Amino acid sequence: MYSKPGQATGLNGSSEARPYEPEKNPAIRRLTAGGIKRRKGKTLFPIATAYDAAFGQFVEEAGIDVVLVGDSLGNVVLGYDETTPVTLEQILHHTQAVVRGTSRAHVIADMPFGSYQVSNEDALRAAIRLVKEGGACSVKLEGGVYESERVRAIARSGIPVVGHIGVTPQTAGLGPGFKMRTHRDRLVDDARAIEAAGAYAIVLEVVDHEISREITAMLSIPTIGIGSGPHCDSQVLVLHDILGMYSHSPRFAKRYAEIGKLATEALAAYAREVREGSFPAS
Numbered sequence: 001m002y003s004k005p006g007q008a009t010g011l012n013g014s015s016e017a018r019p020y021e022p023e024k025n026p027a028i029r030r031l032t033a034g035g036i037k038r039r040k041g042k043t044l045f046p047i048a049t050a051y052d053a054a055f056g057q058f059v060e061e062a063g064i065d066v067v068l069v070g071d072s073l074g075n076v077v078l079g080y081d082e083t084t085p086v087t088l089e090q091i092l093h094h095t096q097a098v099v100r101g102t103s104r105a106h107v108i109a110d111m112p113f114g115s116y117q118v119s120n121e122d123a124l125r126a127a128i129r130l131v132k133e134g135g136a137c138s139v140k141l142e143g144g145v146y147e148s149e150r151v152r153a154i155a156r157s158g159i160p161v162v163g164h165i166g167v168t169p170q171t172a173g174l175g176p177g178f179k180m181r182t183h184r185d186r187l188v189d190d191a192r193a194i195e196a197a198g199a200y201a202i203v204l205e206v207v208d209h210e211i212s213r214e215i216t217a218m219l220s221i222p223t224i225g226i227g228s229g230p231h232c233d234s235q236v237l238v239l240h241d242i243l244g245m246y247s248h249s250p251r252f253a254k255r256y257a258e259i260g261k262l263a264t265e266a267l268a269a270y271a272r273e274v275r276e277g278s279f280p281a282s
């Protein structure tokens with residue numbers, strides 16, 4: 001039975017585990033977008049992705065209070081080569097799981113390719129589903145000047161939005177690729193447009209480090225760096241890159257554990273014992 005952080009047991013806990021019933025615990029309050037925005041210039045803060053309840057819980061228990069259900073889901077969980085095929089239904093499904101696995105963290109749901117590009121109405125409908133059905137606290141979408149109207153439409157409806165400029169993986173494979181973005185004026189225009197449209201934070205992905213520093217100093221909203229150097233207000237990494245569970249991690253990622261290797265070893269030990277007849281013990 002699944003238990004929540006702060007309850008009698010965790011995933012590794014005793015027989016006292018109780019089911020999670022969020023609607024029965026009014027004391028649980030999540031970090032808000034406003035709370036994240038107010039960190040600007042005060043404190044550096046980490047963000048990690050998660051895609052299910054168990055790892056949502058681990059991330060929160062590690063003291064990381066902003067969790068992104070990224071469309072990197074496509075690469076690290078669903079086995080695609082890119083994020084482009086990820087659907088709104090898939091993000092919804094995984095957002096619900098992460099929300100169930102966390103209680104205080106701010107859960108950001110990524111808007112997948114195709115869910116916001118066509119019209120403001122589409123974008124708003126998708127964002128509403130992510131909040132209403134998924135339980136997300138805010139949403140994120142990729143694009144600069146050319147998507148700023150979508151950011152504005154969502155923000156005006158009261159749903160907090162995170163922007164995402166620099167390398168935008170949903171379309172990177174269709175042309176511009178994944179190399180470091182160094183066009184200063186374009187990046188500055190994109191960052192300004194997203195802030196002016198009402199985003200409460202902005203991801204800078206694989207942006208030249210000096211340009212990231214300049215954008216971070218210029219904006220009044222937090223910048224969230226990934227492969228963009230140390231000058232951002234926050235850093236985000238993909239869970240599977242942090243934990244060593246993905247074989248195609250980008251060079252800028254840092255691996256803090258070898259969970260993939262440990263998992264293979266544990267499974268091999270189990271398989272060996274079954275084959276030898278030593279598990280289960282008689």
Ligand code: KIV
Pocket residue numbers: 049068069070071072073110203205226236237238
């Ligand atoms: O999908 C994702 O995980 C992301 C982060 C890498 C920023 O967008």
